[in-house]
Amino acid sequence: MGISWNQERTQVINENAAVRAASGCVRIRCDSTVKAGKTICSDWIDTGLGAGFAVVETALLDENGFDSVAKGPYLIFGRPDFFENSKFGPTVPDVRAAVSYDTDSGKFRLALRFKDSFERGEFSIHWTAMRVEKSESATSGEEDFLFYIVNPPKTLHPGWHYTLKTNRSDDSVILWSVGEGCGTIDASGDYQAPDAAGMYEVAARLAGTEHTATCYIIVRE
Numbered sequence: 001m002g003i004s005w006n007q008e009r010t011q012v013i014n015e016n017a018a019v020r021a022a023s024g025c026v027r028i029r030c031d032s033t034v035k036a037g038k039t040i041c042s043d044w045i046d047t048g049l050g051a052g053f054a055v056v057e058t059a060l061l062d063e064n065g066f067d068s069v070a071k072g073p074y075l076i077f078g079r080p081d082f083f084e085n086s087k088f089g090p091t092v093p094d095v096r097a098a099v100s101y102d103t104d105s106g107k108f109r110l111a112l113r114f115k116d117s118f119e120r121g122e123f124s125i126h127w128t129a130m131r132v133e134k135s136e137s138a139t140s141g142e143e144d145f146l147f148y149i150v151n152p153p154k155t156l157h158p159g160w161h162y163t164l165k166t167n168r169s170d171d172s173v174i175l176w177s178v179g180e181g182c183g184t185i186d187a188s189g190d191y192q193a194p195d196a197a198g199m200y201e202v203a204a205r206l207a208g209t210e211h212t213a214t215c216y217i218i219v220r221e
Helices: none
Strands: 001-011 019-030 039-041 055-062 074-076 095-102 107-114 120-133 162-165 173-176 190-192 198-206 211-217
Touching: 055 095, 095 120, 107 120
Parallel strands: none
Antiparallel strands: 001 019, 019 120, 039 107, 055 074, 055 120, 095 107, 162 190, 173 198, 198 211
């Protein structure tokens, strides 16, 4: 099976800001039919952000999708099959994406799994990477303060466990909490989803401060 990956562009933005960001587009060409359930992996893709922890978000680029209000191109985050039987008709293959990010180099690998078989053709994945920078302009010796949850999951199944972290987890005490009926979470950030499907809020507070961060977790079968 012939599959080729082409990194079409990479652009670093917010070069001097507290949060650096980069974006790019990867075009995947399949010269033969890809079977349902097949997983393919890219070579290393350089974000240009250098060493450090980063968050990478991916989306399918639908250049020919149709909508009764506005025509594309569109970026589809998550699962294209959610738009089935709607007024919006995606024209991209239904694939699931995962990213493995190397914090030493600022490069990542992209893995794609095809939900359905895909006839030969091309499609594109758009990606955005963000990394927190230390402030060089602070006169007090302190960096610009940012506090956030770095790895919120896209979805979890009922009862599943998932360990959450913040950008301060390695050197600070984090106080985790959830609302009533939103599952459970312990002091290490180990979250267990509730038995019922829904969207649930998880909160983190930096001990000894008023700094808080939240994320929302979707639980479904």
